[in-house]
Amino acid sequence: MAILNRLYPLIPALLLTGCYHDxxxxxxxxxxxxxxxxxxxxxxxxxxxxxxxxxxxxxAAGGNVVxxxxxxxxxxxxPVQSDYIPQEGDxxxxxxSSRRYGDAWAEVVVPETARATVLEAEPRxxxxxxxxxxxxxxxxxxxxxxxRLAVDDISGTDNYFHYxxxxxxxxxxxxxxxxxxxxxxxxxxxxxxxxxxxxxxxxVLESVTGSDxxxxxxxxxxxxxxxxxxxxxxxxxxxxxxVADSAAAESLPECWLEISLSSVSASCYNWxxxxxxxxxxxxxxxxDVGLGDPQWGYSNVSSGAGVxxxxxxxxxxxxxSEFVRNALAAERQ
Numbered sequence: 001m002a003i004l005n006r007l008y009p010l011i012p013a014l015l016l017t018g019c020y021h022d023x024x025x026x027x028x029x030x031x032x033x034x035x036x037x038x039x040x041x042x043x044x045x046x047x048x049x050x051x052x053x054x055x056x057x058x059x060a061a062g063g064n065v066v067x068x069x070x071x072x073x074x075x076x077x078x079p080v081q082s083d084y085i086p087q088e089g090d091x092x093x094x095x096x097s098s099r100r101y102g103d104a105w106a107e108v109v110v111p112e113t114a115r116a117t118v119l120e121a122e123p124r125x126x127x128x129x130x131x132x133x134x135x136x137x138x139x140x141x142x143x144x145x146x147x148r149l150a151v152d153d154i155s156g157t158d159n160y161f162h163y164x165x166x167x168x169x170x171x172x173x174x175x176x177x178x179x180x181x182x183x184x185x186x187x188x189x190x191x192x193x194x195x196x197x198x199x200x201x202x203x204v205l206e207s208v209t210g211s212d213x214x215x216x217x218x219x220x221x222x223x224x225x226x227x228x229x230x231x232x233x234x235x236x237x238x239x240x241x242x243v244a245d246s247a248a249a250e251s252l253p254e255c256w257l258e259i260s261l262s263s264v265s266a267s268c269y270n271w272x273x274x275x276x277x278x279x280x281x282x283x284x285x286x287x288d289v290g291l292g293d294p295q296w297g298y299s300n301v302s303s304g305a306g307v308x309x310x311x312x313x314x315x316x317x318x319x320x321s322e323f324v325r326n327a328l329a330a331e332r333q
Contacts, residue, residue: 033066033104034305035096038268041088041110041312047071051101052305069098088112088312106301106308111263113312114161115152118259119230121318122146126237128331139242139252141327144188147233147318151224151261159221160269162262162311163231165190167238170253183244185255188237192216195232197223201273211280218264218272240324252325257318267300268309274298 036048049066073080074093086092088110095105127142153159167185192198192213199213200223223229240255274297299306 031101032303032305033069033096033098033101034064034303035094035104035106035301035308036306037094037106037308039086039092039108039110039308039310041086041090041113041310044083044085045073045092045094047073047094047096049096049098050306051098066098066101068100069096071096086110086310092308092310094308102303104301104303104306106306108265108267108300108308108310110310111159111265111312112154114159114261114263114314115154116259116261116314116316117150117152118147118316118318119150120146120148121257123238123320123323125323125327128327130328130331135245137242137244139240139324139328141240141324142188143238143323143327145235145238145257147231147235147257147259149231149233149259149261149316151229151231153221153224153226153228154263155226158266160264160266161219161221162260162264162268162272163217163219163233164260164262165233165235166258166260167240167255168258169240169242169255183242183253184240186239187257188235188239191234191236194234197229197231201276214280216272216276216280218269220269240320242324252321252328254319254321255324256320259316259318260313261316262311262313265310267307268311270300271298271307271309 031051031053034050034052036050037046039045049069049071050064051066053064071082072095073082073084074095075084075086075090077091077093089112090110091107092110093105093107095103097103123143123145125141125143128140130137130139132138149163151161165187167187169183169185192215197219198217200219201216202211202213221229242252242255244252296304300308
């Protein structure tokens with residue numbers, strides 16, 4: 001009987017669990033013009049226009065593309081044509097007007113190119129194999145890689161950076177797709193935890209709750225203002241696979257890492273940080289379970305919708321061709 005007395009208060013709660021229904025909220029708002037653009041120094045400006053919509057609209061909004069808008073481009077206060085090539089230091093302004101969705105504009109300064117220097121690139125062989133059959137030669141080389149990349153701060157301004165890396169392999173007809181095989185270069189798994197500056201935006205409480213920097217390679221100059229910082233970049237199980245005609249096996253293709261360190265505008269960094277907060281941060285976690293207030297999306301556009309950002313890219317190349325050739329030569333001995 002004592003057990004039943006404890007169960008009685010649960011009965012109303014069980015009955016209420018089925019009391020819900022879908023509804024469409026009445027929103028007294030009109031859609032506005034949205035501008036998105038990532039401006040890169042030395043490249044033409046591409047602008048994407050859309051408009052805001054209710055979540056309940058779903059796919060019925062027809063892609064939300066705006067095709068009746070006029071777009072105007074300005075560089076340092078002077079109107080320019082759509083084929084204008086922005087340079088470092090340019091103040092770029094984008095204006096758009098639509099009869100249906102109104103007007104919107106945004107400005108951004110193209111940042112100065114980052115000063116990056118590769119101090120060390122040390123591959124460590126973990127696995128190697130090769131096969132030669134009828135008319136086909138295949139090689140597989142796996143390795144871990146440690147890179148030390150120095151970044152010199154650009155004095156006189158707050159700086160924001162973004163790091164990325166791609167594995168590249170020579171595109172030559174001798175090493176084209178052969179019977180379903182394909183040559184490729186994978187950088188493997190990146191160890192975000194090895195470089196603490198990628199986690200500088202993570203607070204103590206977020207660290208305690210398990211948030212990490214996975215997928216986030218943006219950082220600022222707050223820790224090395226007017227100085228130098230050396231990034232510790234580690235990759236695990238990078239892999240180069242080469243497939244070629246047997247006749248071309250003795251002249252293996254070139255392969256290299258292409259490292260990009262971009263100086264980015266504050267708007268670019270703020271948007272990336274906002275996305276991380278929503279996807280991986282405590283604010284997003286609390287919002288997902290109804291314990292946090294909704295967060296307004298980041299925007300630097302006058303209408304409050306969209307992001308206009310800018311970047312200047314510094315590219316460093318790390319040649320790994322000799323390392324791969326030496327690993328295969330040692331395997332043949």
